[in-house]
Amino acid sequence: MRDLFYDLVRRNGMPVAIYLMLAVTLWVFILIVLPQLTMFDYSFRLNLPPGKVGGPEDVYTVEQYAYLFQGSGGAGNINTLDLGILFKTLFSAVFVTVFDLLICYPVAFVLAKSSTGAKARLLVLALIVPxxxxxxxxxxxxxxxxxxxxxxxxxxxxxxLWDNPVDFIRADVALYAGLAYAYILLMIFPLYNAIESLDRNQIEAARDMGASWWQVHAKVVIPYAKPGIASGMTMVFMLTSGALAAPQILGGPSNLWFTQLVYQWFNSGGNWPRGSAYAMILLFVCIALVLLTMRIFKVSIGEIKR
Structure with a gap:
């Protein structure tokens, strides 16, 4: 942190450096850390009437977390409904993330290596305007x-191609397509930034040595672009698993996203502690999956931040 501050001072001067440090600190604490700590505290509380909050009954408990696994039946029961929705949400988020990666990698490569000048800027603008x-x-x-x-x-x-209308809504095709489209730019631009910095001579050298087009990507481009791939996949996965608007609008009548359960507990259910517990579980599971994926692919936080 001290090195970062000195670097800001050297680049921008003392007043600007102090302003940037204070602004970032307030942003992170007020809009990220403080709300998460408050929700974490709520998740260990009982759902009490306002008059009993702070009284002898207001104690810490793991009841809200246990409900996800046991439901209202208590020990020995399994809350298959909510757990099934959680696993389906995570699986769907992984599917959308991989789908976006397969679509965006060729686009990012073309932008980075096959397009230059006005043509590249026009393609980027065409991606952003929608x-x-x-x-x-x-x-x-x-x-x-x-x-x-x-x-x-x-x-x-x-x-x-077919005689009767296909119910794409009930089959979740519309939902997956909408989610893939909603966060596609968050996959393209990290890939583009990573691939653009790759020296074109490395690609030409690999081709001169007889490497096929597939081998060039598998052995040269993809290993170099791993931080960009990890960054894009992390953002798409986290935002997809936490999406609410698209599942509400594009989801079928029998399909629920885990975020919809969180919303229901906070609003129609009126149980903020349980909604907080469900939200924290989703957060912890998503972070754990991201860290596990980074470990498997041997990508560090330091590489992603670049």
Missing amino acids: YWINEILRAFAFRILFGSTGVINEFGMGLG
Whole structure:
């Protein structure tokens, strides 16, 4: 921290350095640390009426966490419904993350190595402009697109690919497509930044030595771009697993996202301690999965921050 402060002073001067340090500290503490600590404390409380808060009944307990595993039946029971929703949410988030990676890697490579100057800037602008539209409006656009009378069904039936409208909403196709589209830029730009810094001569040298196009990517580009891949996958996975608007709009009638359970406990259920516990469980599980993935692929936090 001291080295960072001295570096800021050297680059920007003392007043700017002090302002930046204070602004970042307040941002991290007030908007990240303090709310998380408050929610963590709430998660170990009982759901008491306001008049009993702070009284003898207001004690710390793990009841809210136990409910996720046992439900209302107590010890010996398994809350298969909520646990199933949690696992489905995590699996779906992994699927969307991998899907985005497969789509974005070729795009990022073309942007970084095959496009230069005005052409590259035009492609970047074409990627950004659609995101000037509000996320809610984009989600409703996908619902219309994948609806029973939407463009895709009309186009498919017009070509004779299927006779009756396909229920893309109930099959979660619309949800996965909407989530993949919602966070696709968060995958493209870390990949683009990583691949762009790769010396083009390394690619040419590998090709001159007889490496196939697949071998060039497998042996040269992908290992070099691992920090960018890890960064993009982390952001897409965390935001997908914590999404609420898209599952609410694009999810089928029998499909629930774990964040919807959190929302229900906070609002319609009126049980803030249980909602806090569910939110903390989702946070801890997601962080654990991200750290495990980083360990498997041998990527450190220091590499990602670059």
